[in-house]
Each structure stands twice: as structure tokens, then as C-alpha cells.
Amino acid sequence: MGNTAAFFDIDGTIYREGLITEVFKKMVTHEIIAPERWTDDVKPAYMAWDRRMGDYDDYLQRMVEIFKETTVGISCEHIELIARKVIEQKGDRVYLFTRGEIERHRREGHRIIAISGSPDALVRNMAAKYRFDDWRGTIYETDQKGIYTGGIVPMWDSRSKKQALLELAEQYDLDLDQCWSYGDTNGDLTMFQLTGHPTAVNPTKELLTHIRGNEQLLNRIQVVVERKDVIYHIDPKTVELD
Helix, strand or coil: CCECEEEECCECCCECCCHHHHHHHHHHHCCCCCHHHHHHHHHHHHHHHHCCCCCHHHHHHHHHHHHHHHHCCCEHHHHHHHHHHHHHHHCCCECHHHHHHHHHHHHCCCEEEEEEEEEHHHHHHHHHHCCCCEEEEEEEEECCCCEEEEEEECCCCHHHHHHHHHHHHHHCCECHHHCEEEECCHHHHHHHHHCCEEEEECCCHHHHHHHHCCHHHHCCCEEEEEECCEEEEECCCCCCCC
16 A cells, blocks of 8 residues: 555645736736736736636636746746745635645645646745645746746646656555545646545536536545635535536
């Protein structure tokens, strides 16, 4: 029998929003990103999502593209400084449920591992704050001098997270049937499928639809919704998806 771990997505699962949003704002303040990139390129997608008339992934992808474009030629030390400031100032804005689960897994002696689509500098600092044992984030590649090149190795999609989880399982000799996973979007689906104790936290409609279409997963997944300071455990079989 292998060891046990708990795998956590960060954005929307631990942290109440997206960490890259906070980095984006800092980069505008530091004049790395021009303010009009927010007003012209990102804000329309944000407003559409905020009014529940648009897609969150579209809003997020626009920020990712601008972040990738803007960091080319910048030292990773600069972004690392911004990432540290973001976590220092915003890192406590987490869900009660997942904060409690992190503490529970630590008490029970489980490894705690983050697998997140956020930039690696952010994931590293968030993982350090909550004393995670290991982490994986989207890698923004640098040259030998530590300058961003524009190349990336993503960690936001289901395929990438599956590969990362399997590599970590081998590294730490994990028994995946005894492991836990926490996520909120379709990118976390393979983590749910591979672990014995999956939990969807404030899941998207798309994720719930996929859960309901997978009978094996449907029979063992926990679905949690947190609003204000109340935590609800809901039955994915009966929740309405209008």
C-alpha cells in the first residue's frame, strides 16, 4: 500500500478568485502592462463574465495571453517580486472549506500538493505560505540569464494535470485510490478520475455536467459550495443545471 496525498487546484478552489488577476493588476500599477490593455482587452470580457453573460475562461485567457506577451524580455526576478507581494497581500483570501481541508490533511500526515494553472512564481509562493509539500504550476520559460522567452508549459488543462499527478504519484509512491483531490473546473476532471476521494469546490456548470455524465465518478465525488461563511454539501445527481 502506497502513501496518501491531497491534490489541490488553487484558483477558485483555495483562492477565492484567480491569482493571475492580482498579478495583472500589480503589473499595471508597476507600468509593466499598459492600462489600456485592461480597459480595451480584458475589461469587456470581465464585465461580460461579471454579469453572467460571458465565459470566465475567456476573461482568464485574455489575461494569460497579455501576461505571456508582456513578460518577454523581463527578468524573472521582477515577476517573482510581484508574485511575493501578491501572496503577502492577498494570500489569505481563501475559502473556509479548503483551508480547513488543508489543515485536516496535514494533521492526518498526508502530503499536500498544489497543481495549478497559475504562473509558477505564484504557485510556488502560495504553496510556501500554506506549507505544501510540493507543487506544479504553469512554467513560463526563461533563458540562462533568467529572462522570460515567451515559451510556456501549461498546467491549466486536464491533460497536463493528469500527467503531473501521475508523475507525482510515482515520485512519492502514492496509492491514488487513497488520495484526495480538490478542484472547480473541467481542467480538474482527470484529477477527480484518478483519485479515490474527489471533491468539486464551487464547480462550474460544465464540470457538473461532466460529473453527471460519468457514473463511476458521480457515485464517489463530493460537491461543496461555499457562500459567505456557510458551506453546503450538495448532491450532484439532483442539483438543477438550468
